[in-house]
Amino acid sequence: MSRKETLYTPYNGAVLLENPLLNKGLAFTEEERLAFNLHGLLPHNVESIEEQTDRAWKQFCHFKKDISRHVYLRNIQDTNETLFYNLLRTHMQETLPIIYTPTVGEACEHFSEIYRRARGLFISWPNRHHIDEMLQSFSRNDIRVIVVTDGERILGLGDQGVGGMGIPIGKLSLYTACGGIHPASTLPIMLDVGTNNTQHLEDPLYMGWRHPRISDDEYLEFMDMFIEAVKTRWPDVLLQFEDFAQKNATKLLNRYRNELCCFNDDIQGTAAVTSGTLMAASQVAGTRLRDQRVVFLGSGSAGCGIADKIMALMVADGATPEQARNNIFMIDRFGLLTDDMPNLLDFQQNLVTSRASIAHWKVESSNISLLEVVRNAHPTVLIGVSGQPGLFSEEVVKEMHRHCPRPIIMPLSNPTSRAEAQPKDLIEWTQGAALIATGSPFAPVFWQDEHYEIAQCNNAYIFPGLGLGVLASKARRVTEAMLVTASKTLAAHSPLATTEKGGLLPPVEMIESVSRAIALEVARVAQQEGVAPAMSEDALQQSLDKTWWNATYSAYKRASF
Numbered sequence: 109m110s111r112k113e114t115l116y117t118p119y120n121g122a123v124l125l126e127n128p129l130l131n132k133g134l135a136f137t138e139e140e141r142l143a144f145n146l147h148g149l150l151p152h153n154v155e156s157i158e159e160q161t162d163r164a165w166k167q168f169c170h171f172k173k174d175i176s177r178h179v180y181l182r183n184i185q186d187t188n189e190t191l192f193y194n195l196l197r198t199h200m201q202e203t204l205p206i207i208y209t210p211t212v213g214e215a216c217e218h219f220s221e222i223y224r225r226a227r228g229l230f231i232s233w234p235n236r237h238h239i240d241e242m243l244q245s246f247s248r249n250d251i252r253v254i255v256v257t258d259g260e261r262i263l264g265l266g267d268q269g270v271g272g273m274g275i276p277i278g279k280l281s282l283y284t285a286c287g288g289i290h291p292a293s294t295l296p297i298m299l300d301v302g303t304n305n306t307q308h309l310e311d312p313l314y315m316g317w318r319h320p321r322i323s324d325d326e327y328l329e330f331m332d333m334f335i336e337a338v339k340t341r342w343p344d345v346l347l348q349f350e351d352f353a354q355k356n357a358t359k360l361l362n363r364y365r366n367e368l369c370c371f372n373d374d375i376q377g378t379a380a381v382t383s384g385t386l387m388a389a390s391q392v393a394g395t396r397l398r399d400q401r402v403v404f405l406g407s408g409s410a411g412c413g414i415a416d417k418i419m420a421l422m423v424a425d426g427a428t429p430e431q432a433r434n435n436i437f438m439i440d441r442f443g444l445l446t447d448d449m450p451n452l453l454d455f456q457q458n459l460v461t462s463r464a465s466i467a468h469w470k471v472e473s474s475n476i477s478l479l480e481v482v483r484n485a486h487p488t489v490l491i492g493v494s495g496q497p498g499l500f501s502e503e504v505v506k507e508m509h510r511h512c513p514r515p516i517i518m519p520l521s522n523p524t525s526r527a528e529a530q531p532k533d534l535i536e537w538t539q540g541a542a543l544i545a546t547g548s549p550f551a552p553v554f555w556q557d558e559h560y561e562i563a564q565c566n567n568a569y570i571f572p573g574l575g576l577g578v579l580a581s582k583a584r585r586v587t588e589a590m591l592v593t594a595s596k597t598l599a600a601h602s603p604l605a606t607t608e609k610g611g612l613l614p615p616v617e618m619i620e621s622v623s624r625a626i627a628l629e630v631a632r633v634a635q636q637e638g639v640a641p642a643m644s645e646d647a648l649q650q651s652l653d654k655t656w657w658n659a660t661y662s663a664y665k666r667a668s669f
């Protein structure tokens with residue numbers, strides 16, 4: 109952990125209090141108040157960060173609605189970031205669902221209503237010829253992590269236009285709260301290329317560019333301009349793509365993955381956390397990963413990203429590529445994806461089921477439903493990435509359980525309102541046998557005197573640690589092997605798999621320590637893969653400690669401009 113250093117700043121008086129990265133509020137000491145002309149601007153008492161956190165926590169509890177709590181927390185973030193992160197770290201379980209999934213979804217939908225103060229960069233299509241200037245004039249030089257969205261597929265809530273900015277802000281809060289990345293080195297970016305959401309377009313309060321979305325070649329040109337500008341301004345930055353529409357997500361990742369250090373969280377982060385959870389669940393169920401039969405409901409870029417990753421892991425676990433392929437079943441709204449279907453998307457081609465291999469199945473029509481797949485394929489794992497609530501019905505789940513003693517069921521769609529099933533129903537329908545992981549947080553289930561922790565299989569278990577590992581090792585790329593090691597490290601921290609108690613994944617209070625473990629492994633693999641400079645183990649540890657930011661105040665001394 110880094111020691112507190114003295115910070116030299118030229119700012120003083122009200123300007124110092126106005127800067128959320130520098131403001132300490134009542135925690136400015138007597139000497140600092142004198143040196144920085146703060147006397148008179150603050151109430152008399154000097155407080156510790158613990159006292160400030162206590163007050164903030166009481167105020168937080170005073171708000172009853174989640175969205176009001178979100179607005180309150182965001183306000184602290186925009187006034188005093190150190191306090192914000194100390195509050196988050198002190199009350200992780202209560203604050204994470206407010207600042208992140210699920211409440212961040214509501215915050216995106218109501219962004220223009222709840223907006224208070226600017227944060228990050230808004231780059232709109234009409235300003236596309238000034239992207240370089242916008243980045244160059246951005247006041248902080250040492251940006252090391254960017255999360256960017258164009259707001260087109262916000263969680264399972266669709267196109268939120270400029271409101272999508274809530275997601276990069278929320279994700280970066282977790283980079284700091286869970287991954288120890290200094291808040292001054294993070295930057296949320298919203299690429300405003302319009303919106304096709306008529307409700308927003310017609311809303312007089314809507315704050316974004318009021319125009320239908322730019323698409324196709326024009327859109328790609330805009331993205332190219334943005335990426336070029338980022339590469340010029342911050343060539344070593346880690347860029348995370350977040351909540352882009354399915355039609356663009358894979359395309360953009362493939363277009364830029366060799367251009368700069370980047371990854372797509374919905375494709376790769378979700379795949380990594382799901383594979384890690386599946387490894388842990390397989391261990392609990394007493395089965396091998398290579399023997400799982402996995403049904404996906406939802407065949408978009410996220411579902412296919414997970415499927416690709418699981419297939420690769422099955423092969424690493426001893427299956428032949430064909431065996432692995434035959435144990436994966438992808439379903440979209442037209443039913444099971446089969447090799448005779450027209451209009452398959454690029455990333456689906458490798459995942460379709462061959463008609464020949466299922467010729468013996470008993471089905472009613474050529475569109476094979478989820479229930480029919482479950483009846484015929486006898487899956488051991490059911491993964492939901494459909495954005496459609498309730499599709500893991502009682503009939504489907506009971507049918508699955510008839511052929512599988514410990515069904516692994518993951519309704520991953522976010523936010524809570526989009527989950528494919530409610531954990532309490534899954535427990536009841538399977539008489540407590542289901543191993544469950546959801547995308548959004550769910551309370552534990554009590555059923556027949558037993559207590560079941562519900563794991564939150566959310567990419568929040570991966571990206572903060574991945575980011576920390578990339579920064580500490582100075583990695584230039586995010587490779588698949590780095591993501592695999594993140595999954596394995598997460599699985600190794602599963603309470604249920606290692607101690608037979610608790611949930612499939614560690615509680616959120618432990619994300620911080622899990623992130624550190626993931627960071628170390630990611631950094632080691634980055635070196636092995638040759639995408640990070642060689643470093644001794646000691647140097648690596650030191651770099652990790654140095655990168656880690658604690659939410660405590662530095663001592664301030666005056667600097668001249």
Ligand SMILES: O=C([O-])CC(=O)C(=O)O
Nearest residue numbers: 209263351374522566567
């Ligand atoms: O934000 C989350 O909670 C997980 C995620 O990336 C998504 O659902 O798009």
Ligand SMILES: [Mg+2]
Nearest residue numbers: 263350351374
């Ligand atoms: Mg996302």
